[in-house]
Amino acid sequence: xAGVTQTPKFRVxxxxxxxxxxxxxxxxxxxxxxxxxxPGMGLRLIHYSVGEGTTAKGEVPDGYNVSRLKKQNFLLGxxxxxxxxxxxxxxxxxxxxxxxxxxxxxxxxxVL
Amino acid sequence: xxxxxxxxxxxxxxxxxxxxxSCTYDTSENNYxxxxxxxxxxxxxxxxxxxxxxxxxxxxxxxFSVNFQKAAKSFSLKISDSQLGDTAMxxxxxxGGIGGTSYGKLTFGQGTILTVHP
Numbered sequence: 001x002a003g004v005t006q007t008p009k010f011r012v013x014x015x016x017x018x019x020x021x022x023x024x025x026x027x028x029x030x031x032x033x034x035x036x037x038x039p040g041m042g043l044r045l046i047h048y049s050v051g052e053g054t055t056a057k058g059e060v061p062d063g064y065n066v067s068r069l070k071k072q073n074f075l076l077g078x079x080x081x082x083x084x085x086x087x088x089x090x091x092x093x094x095x096x097x098x099x100x101x102x103x104x105x106x107x108x109x110x111v112l
Numbered sequence: 113x114x115x116x117x118x119x120x121x122x123x124x125x126x127x128x129x130x131x132x133x134s135c136t137y138d139t140s141e142n143n144y145x146x147x148x149x150x151x152x153x154x155x156x157x158x159x160x161x162x163x164x165x166x167x168x169x170x171x172x173x174x175x176f177s178v179n180f181q182k183a184a185k186s187f188s189l190k191i192s193d194s195q196l197g198d199t200a201m202x203x204x205x206x207x208g209g210i211g212g213t214s215y216g217k218l219t220f221g222q223g224t225i226l227t228v229h230p
Contacts, residue, residue: 031203031215031216033217035220040115040222041222042203042220042221042222042223043157043203043218043220044220045169045217045218045219048215048217050215056215058217059219088155090157092157092215096216098145098207098216098217099145099147099162099205099207099217100159100162100216101145101149101157101159101216101218103156103157103158104156105154105155105156105158106155
């Protein structure tokens with residue numbers, strides 16, 4: 001069982017470059033989330049989706065965009081990367097809106 | 113806004129002993145879920161235990177149990193018979209309230225690094 005898969009696992013960008021993180025889940029979950037993890041700050045919610053074709057802002061959405069064109073995929077985009085976006089990004093999914101999340105392995109992004 | 117505070121950045125325990133990780137939170141909701149997630153060195157987050165705020169009975173999962181004090185907004189995790197595989201960062205989290213528009217969104221604490229020594 002793949003569960004939640006994130007690609008790429010590691011990426012180094014230069015300031016101003018763009019990139020997309022892909023999250024794929026094979027559990028037919030309705031809810032999907034993107035979090036970022038920074039030292040001393042826990043995980044903070046960037047964007048989330050409650051179903052195919054829907055997206056909504058979380059706690060720290062600035063500088064990011066998302067799309068959920070297919071139920072199994074949730075894409076996180078950085079249009080113009082900034083050093084402040086250096087972080088580890090986690091995708092998660094949930095069947096119900098009860099907070100029981102299944103996480104991917106994370107994607108480490110460094111912006112120089 | 114919800115907040116979750118874990119006041120212990122690091123903890124250590126000897127194998128087979130018991131350790132308790134602390135967590136306090138603040139929410140305006142009356143019904144909500146609380147969670148402890150584990151992040152081992154492999155980085156993937158795993159759900160350890162869940163507590164429904166409307167249940168007075170403390171949740172248990174094998175060697176893991178919680179002490180939930182709703183009035184004090186305290187939610188500690190006790191790990192009994194600690195094992196080397198318990199070495200990880202542990203995150204406390206609260207959701208946005210049962211039902212309504214919470215959509216399962218979680219607010220996490222800063223994490224506690226637990227090291228189990230042989």
